[in-house]
Amino acid sequence: MTTPTALIAEDEPLLAEGLKADLQVLWPELQVVAVVGDGPAAVTQALAWSPDVLFLDVRMPGITGIEAAAELAEEWPDGRPLPLVVFVTAYDEYALRAFDLAAVDYVLKPVRPDRLGQACERLRAALAARREASGLHPPAELDATLAQLRRLLERNSGAGAAPLTVIQASAGNAIHMVPVGDVLYFEAADKYVRVITADREHLIRTSLRELLPRLDDQRFWQVHRSTVVRADAIAAAHRDEAGKVTLTLRGHPDRLAVSRLYSQRFKAM
Structure with a gap:
């Protein structure tokens, strides 16, 4: 034994x-x-x-x-x-x-x-x-x-703060005001979070852990420890023969991997 x-x-x-x-x-x-x-x-x-x-x-x-x-x-x-x-x-x-x-x-x-x-x-x-x-x-x-x-x-998320409506993303001397409703997904990247919209990418100096409690969890779904996606931006969830789930987005070419921790979310109604 x-x-x-x-x-x-x-x-x-x-x-x-x-x-x-x-x-x-x-x-x-x-x-x-x-x-x-x-x-x-x-x-x-x-x-x-x-x-x-x-x-x-x-x-x-x-x-x-x-x-x-x-x-x-x-x-x-x-x-x-x-x-x-x-x-x-x-x-x-x-x-x-x-x-x-x-x-x-x-x-x-x-x-x-x-x-x-x-x-x-x-x-x-x-x-x-x-x-x-x-x-x-x-x-x-x-x-x-x-x-x-x-x-x-x-x-353990510390939820309770008012949901964000605008993301303030700095770029040089400018601060871009990005409506949260325009965000397709957030992705952790070292000390930053990538904010992806339909036509561009922003970086904000915060962690995904700090950002998550400020997002409406009915509207934004965590699908991986490094990725949070806007639910109504998801076009389809594809499951391969090994059971791994990948998301396609509406009007955007990026494909997002879903970890096994969150794959249970994607089941037919």
């Missing part, structure tokens, strides 16, 4: 070491392959090691544990089962009691051995079920994981 593996992402070294020590007692056969201290490192090392389980602190430098899990869901190679995720958090608003599915679990800080032991038992059972299914995640499990991550991202 393959030895189960785990990655711990926790920005407080003493807490990380404590969690690792508790796991050695509660789940001796679990091999912790990496311990990292920030969100981007969690993504990089998880892609490198392909662990069976991720223990992710919710509030970490760089990106949150929730954002790291979502990024991994998008970047994870086809044919490999996604890691099972346990969020570790001191903030009860992130508790996952609303989700009765085994794909994602949580433990609160300070981590109690009895609660961690319950999480370990659920993880053992989920990994055993995967082994019986020839090592691949069943479609229902994958759909449940992606649905939970989408809902957690929505809860």
